[in-house]
Amino acid sequence: MFFQFTYIYPILAGAAVVFGLWILSPILWRKVIKDAQGNPLPPGPITRYLFLRKYPEIALRAWAQQYGSLYSFWMGTQLVVIVSDAQVARDLLVTNGAVFSSRKPYFMKSQTILAGRAITATPYNETWRHHRKLAMQLLTPKAIEGYAQNLGYESHIMVRTLMEDGHYGKTPLNPSNYPGRYALNNMLFISFGIRTDTIADPLITRALDLAMEFMALTGSLANPIDFLEPLQWIPSTMRTRGRNLHQEILEVYGSMILRMKKRLDMGDYVPDCLVKTLIYDQEKEKLDWEDLCMLSAVFTLGGVHSTSGVIQWFLALIPSHPDIAMRAHAELDRVVGRDRLPTPEDEAELPYIRAIIKEVQRVHAPFWVVTPHATSEDFTYEGQFIPKDTVVILDNYTIHHNSERYKDPWVFNPDRYLGDNLSCAESAKLPNALDRDHWAFGAGRRICPGIHVAERELWLAVSQLLWSFNFNALPDEPICLQEYEGTSGRTPLPFRIKLQPRHENVEAVLKLTKEVTYWTL
Numbered sequence: 001m002f003f004q005f006t007y008i009y010p011i012l013a014g015a016a017v018v019f020g021l022w023i024l025s026p027i028l029w030r031k032v033i034k035d036a037q038g039n040p041l042p043p044g045p046i047t048r049y050l051f052l053r054k055y056p057e058i059a060l061r062a063w064a065q066q067y068g069s070l071y072s073f074w075m076g077t078q079l080v081v082i083v084s085d086a087q088v089a090r091d092l093l094v095t096n097g098a099v100f101s102s103r104k105p106y107f108m109k110s111q112t113i114l115a116g117r118a119i120t121a122t123p124y125n126e127t128w129r130h131h132r133k134l135a136m137q138l139l140t141p142k143a144i145e146g147y148a149q150n151l152g153y154e155s156h157i158m159v160r161t162l163m164e165d166g167h168y169g170k171t172p173l174n175p176s177n178y179p180g181r182y183a184l185n186n187m188l189f190i191s192f193g194i195r196t197d198t199i200a201d202p203l204i205t206r207a208l209d210l211a212m213e214f215m216a217l218t219g220s221l222a223n224p225i226d227f228l229e230p231l232q233w234i235p236s237t238m239r240t241r242g243r244n245l246h247q248e249i250l251e252v253y254g255s256m257i258l259r260m261k262k263r264l265d266m267g268d269y270v271p272d273c274l275v276k277t278l279i280y281d282q283e284k285e286k287l288d289w290e291d292l293c294m295l296s297a298v299f300t301l302g303g304v305h306s307t308s309g310v311i312q313w314f315l316a317l318i319p320s321h322p323d324i325a326m327r328a329h330a331e332l333d334r335v336v337g338r339d340r341l342p343t344p345e346d347e348a349e350l351p352y353i354r355a356i357i358k359e360v361q362r363v364h365a366p367f368w369v370v371t372p373h374a375t376s377e378d379f380t381y382e383g384q385f386i387p388k389d390t391v392v393i394l395d396n397y398t399i400h401h402n403s404e405r406y407k408d409p410w411v412f413n414p415d416r417y418l419g420d421n422l423s424c425a426e427s428a429k430l431p432n433a434l435d436r437d438h439w440a441f442g443a444g445r446r447i448c449p450g451i452h453v454a455e456r457e458l459w460l461a462v463s464q465l466l467w468s469f470n471f472n473a474l475p476d477e478p479i480c481l482q483e484y485e486g487t488s489g490r491t492p493l494p495f496r497i498k499l500q501p502r503h504e505n506v507e508a509v510l511k512l513t514k515e516v517t518y519w520t521l
């Protein structure tokens with residue numbers, strides 16, 4: 001009797017484990033799905049995941065090496081397909097854009113924070129087309145010419161403030177808030193016709209914090225709450241942070257809209273800008289209050305940490321590449337001289353500066369895991385089945401480190417872009433996917449609508465920084481180029497540098513411009 005019981009316990013325990021695994025199998029193991037012709041899903045890992053670790057691009061690249069440039073895995077109950085190759089990206093996201101341009105209603109980003117709005121969270125439908133068209137009125141190359149002077153002015157102010165706050169190269173400083181304020185002022189001007197006139201303006205901290213919180217909460221593969229529904233019903237820190245962020249966006253941007261409305265009602269002068277148009281056309285365009293708040297917030301949420309991130313990565317990279325800075329300085333001295341700052345009109349004559357900007361975006365794209373697309377119908381690509389409602393992610397980290405396209409891909413080498421005279425927007429339209437410069441702005445019908453203004457901002461900032469400074473790292477404070485902050489977008493960890501005016505004219509030229517207040521809300 002005693003011997004029988006000692007056998008029964010392990011058998012029962014084993015059976016319980018097998019039963020438990022069987023019950024849990026739908027959330028533990030990969031589900032096998034085929035289309036009507038028997039085509040399977042793209043290959044991929046057998047287990048399911050609830051989140052990927054902090055730097056997901058590393059896992060994605062390892063899987064791409066194991067499974068190929070199109071593979072799939074399950075995040076909880078969500079099927080995810082990863083695109084790690086330029087040609088596949090073009091075939092799916094561009095050529096078949098009608099199928100690959102929707103968005104999954106992510107619990108955190110879409111449902112909680114943006115309430116399905118702000119263009120980026122809207123599925124591929126009439127509302128998305130309508131809201132994107134409204135935003136594009138301010139973002140076409142022609143529209144940009146209308147506020148080109150403001151962009152140039154903000155860049156000048158950023159460089160001047162860096163020079164002054166860094167005491168002409170004597171005091172080390174953390175530069176991150178300067179490009180942050182630069183990009184913020186540009187977006188505030190396009191959206192509200194306003195700017196902040198000192199780096200100490202509380203709106204800078206508030207708006208940058210909101211944008212940073214947005215970046216921290218909306219990682220596409222970071223939040224278990226997005227992939228396991230029951231977690232959405234339980235109170236948690238993540239859920240609370242998401243709800244708070246939603247409220248704060250409504251409060252901050254809502255109160256700015258109300259102040260502008262008041263001024264318009266009183267007949268005060270308000271410069272032309274996105275929000276003014278939206279207020280006038282609210283009824284005609286059938287925009288509700290949340291539409292209005294989210295559309296007025298979208299440029300600062302999408303266009304601040306991204307643009308400022310590229311400038312910050314440039315400032316983090318350049319001190320360890322003095323040879324590159326030297327060649328850029330020589331080009332600037334030859335073409336622009338030392339009596340004025342470079343302007344967009346000089347761009348065609350400064351191919352090395354353009355190459356530096358493209359290379360920064362290749363080695364430090366602000367989005368390694370690009371905002372996920374979703375399929376709006378079933379699709380079969382080269383014998384691999386991608387069902388409707390699949391999340392499809394462009395893996396920029398792997399694409400940007402493909403050694404067949406980019407020789408020595410881990411090396412920061414602007415030379416690889418010499419001879420590439422196209423803007424990023426033009427390059428994205430090239431018929432041969434392998435000719436595209438880089439994929440930092442995404443692809444297809446969802447490609448970043450801010451691409452033209454972002455390119456202009458980057459050009460002004462990088463060329464004027466290079467014209468003005470020598471960039472010195474501090475011997476005891478190495479700058480980290482591997483780790484970063486953010487889960488959806490990425491900016492460098494805090495670092496300090498010294499910005500030494502490069503020649504005797506820098507101070508005089510930078511001081512030609514002073515801070516102004518346009519008008520206040």
Ligand code: HEM
Pocket residue numbers: 118119120121132139298299302303304306307310366367370371372373440441442443444445446447448449450451453454
């Ligand atoms: C260097 C700067 C920038 C980079 C690298 C960048 C990158 C991106 C990427 C990768 C996407 C997703 C594209 C896709 O789904 O395939 C995106 C979307 C978006 N970006 Fe940008 N962006 C930048 C600047 C800006 C600026 C300045 C604005 C606003 C003026 C902006 C507004 C948006 C919006 C509204 C979307 C959503 C588009 C949609 O879902 O249809 N971005 N951006």
